Amino acid sequence: MWIKPAQEQGIRKTVADRKVQLAVYSATARLKEKRAEAVSPDVFPEYEELRSQANRIKQHALENLDHYLEQFEKNVESHGGRVIWAREGAEVADFILGLANERGVSLLVKSKSMTTEEIHLNERLEHHQLEAVETDLGEYIVQLAHERPYHIVAPAVHKTRQDIADILERRLHVPREEEPEKQAMIARRTLREKFLAAGIGISGANFLVADSGAVVLVENEGNVRLCTTAPRVHVAVAGLEKILPRAQDLAVFLKLLARSGTGQLLTVYTSFLSGPRRRGEVDGPEEFYVVLLDAGRTRLLADKEKRQSLFCIRCGACLNACPVYRKIGGHNYPGAYSGPIGAIITPQYQGLARDPWLPYASSLCGACAEVCPVKIDIPRILLELRKQITESRTGGLERMAFRLYGWLMRRPKLYALAGRMAGKLARIPGLAKLGPGAAWASQREIPLPAGRSFRDEWRERKKS
Ligand code: SF4
Numbered sequence: 001m002w003i004k005p006a007q008e009q010g011i012r013k014t015v016a017d018r019k020v021q022l023a024v025y026s027a028t029a030r031l032k033e034k035r036a037e038a039v040s041p042d043v044f045p046e047y048e049e050l051r052s053q054a055n056r057i058k059q060h061a062l063e064n065l066d067h068y069l070e071q072f073e074k075n076v077e078s079h080g081g082r083v084i085w086a087r088e089g090a091e092v093a094d095f096i097l098g099l100a101n102e103r104g105v106s107l108l109v110k111s112k113s114m115t116t117e118e119i120h121l122n123e124r125l126e127h128h129q130l131e132a133v134e135t136d137l138g139e140y141i142v143q144l145a146h147e148r149p150y151h152i153v154a155p156a157v158h159k160t161r162q163d164i165a166d167i168l169e170r171r172l173h174v175p176r177e178e179e180p181e182k183q184a185m186i187a188r189r190t191l192r193e194k195f196l197a198a199g200i201g202i203s204g205a206n207f208l209v210a211d212s213g214a215v216v217l218v219e220n221e222g223n224v225r226l227c228t229t230a231p232r233v234h235v236a237v238a239g240l241e242k243i244l245p246r247a248q249d250l251a252v253f254l255k256l257l258a259r260s261g262t263g264q265l266l267t268v269y270t271s272f273l274s275g276p277r278r279r280g281e282v283d284g285p286e287e288f289y290v291v292l293l294d295a296g297r298t299r300l301l302a303d304k305e306k307r308q309s310l311f312c313i314r315c316g317a318c319l320n321a322c323p324v325y326r327k328i329g330g331h332n333y334p335g336a337y338s339g340p341i342g343a344i345i346t347p348q349y350q351g352l353a354r355d356p357w358l359p360y361a362s363s364l365c366g367a368c369a370e371v372c373p374v375k376i377d378i379p380r381i382l383l384e385l386r387k388q389i390t391e392s393r394t395g396g397l398e399r400m401a402f403r404l405y406g407w408l409m410r411r412p413k414l415y416a417l418a419g420r421m422a423g424k425l426a427r428i429p430g431l432a433k434l435g436p437g438a439a440w441a442s443q444r445e446i447p448l449p450a451g452r453s454f455r456d457e458w459r460e461r462k463k464s
Helices: 005-016 018-038 047-063 065-078 089-103 114-118 121-127 137-144 161-172 180-197 223-229 247-262 297-301 306-311 317-321 323-328 339-350 367-371 378-393 396-409 412-426 435-442 454-463
Strands: 082-086 107-110 131-134 200-203 207-209 214-219 233-239 269-273 287-293
Touching: 005 018, 005 323, 018 247, 018 317, 018 323, 047 065, 047 247, 047 306, 065 082, 065 287, 082 089, 089 121, 089 200, 089 233, 089 287, 107 180, 107 223, 114 121, 114 233, 121 131, 131 137, 137 161, 137 180, 161 180, 180 223, 200 223, 207 247, 214 223, 214 233, 214 247, 223 233, 223 269, 297 306, 297 339, 306 339, 306 378, 317 323, 317 339, 317 367, 323 339, 339 367, 339 378, 367 378, 396 412
Parallel strands: 082 287, 107 131, 107 200, 200 233, 233 287
Antiparallel strands: 207 214, 214 269
16 A cells, blocks of 8 residues: 555545535635735736746756855855754754753744744754744644644644634633634734743745845744844754845745735735844844755755756645645645645655655646746646656566556457457456455446447448
């Protein structure tokens, strides 16, 4: 079996859970609708041109990654910050643990970051008795519920307001509130104290700008600003692929990201951070670090076809468009990334052997590629991955079966005889559900073969 029994059970459970189905279906439908309005040719005629431009910029940035990363590092350092290079997630955690130890910090605040989810940073820090508190409202809710984010952009998309009321009441010991505004106020009051007490603020990065050394972060809640300015130390953790060559490229990406993610023209806050607080400035951290994470990314660079997986700007539009994600939900994908982008990058980061079923978690309908603002050809990459899996898994029996098939195809009379016999066997009830095709046939109605073969029909037509 390619999929582990526990994973299959998880999927079955989600599909049968009407409450989760309704919550995810309606939230993703809303996001889809808002995106469609925001990119419609009437209100945003330059959309298609910007998508092509974004694709070209990403391609160029990745082809010259070494140059732009070095330029970025030089510029960060010229502003008084430091760049740390991390091959794996453990190195990121080690660096932050070292910093916390040296500075005597036990409380850290975090803004939403898929990269830190990818490397399980919270768990690694908690393992060393550090408290790392998520400050994005959705992330905070899933953290309180001891869960993973369900969606790249909307981490608590599967929770109803009643679920959230339960979580806040149980975990924060506050009176039950079902109104979203009141729930937000409860989280805000609790988190405000954490911001003021934390010694280190950790963020991700939406973009890293090589020509200015800036870390660019977009958000709607203001928690990123507090996270990156209130604590004495700010650490931004970013994948190497987040690099953009020039500040002016942001004009393309900021417009695409907000529209594709939430249907907004721009997010409420866009922060450009390029170093620690300078003399005369009233806020900002005293120390500023950017940790650049590889974790499988440079390996992916070597593959010209699949390299485009690294173009992703984590807008989440492909999740909202995907019929499989909307049905099986975010928690059934292994790893931090779910939906179509998760189905292509998780196997490439962690290796194909661990979850070979992932590239098959797609109907190949193409909806993901249609909405992707950076034009990643996700269905093509899924097919490439499937091909790789098939090639590596094709066993002796399968190879022998194909050899026999090839041999038969070259002998027309024998082939016709075998065809007639197969037609007869296929009519025996239940036979298709035995043997190697059993799993496939268990979910499908196998159509009965036609009474007459194409050859017979052809011969007859030629006679008449
Ligand atoms: S693959 Fe494209 S649509 Fe999906 S999250 Fe990334 S940028 Fe957005």
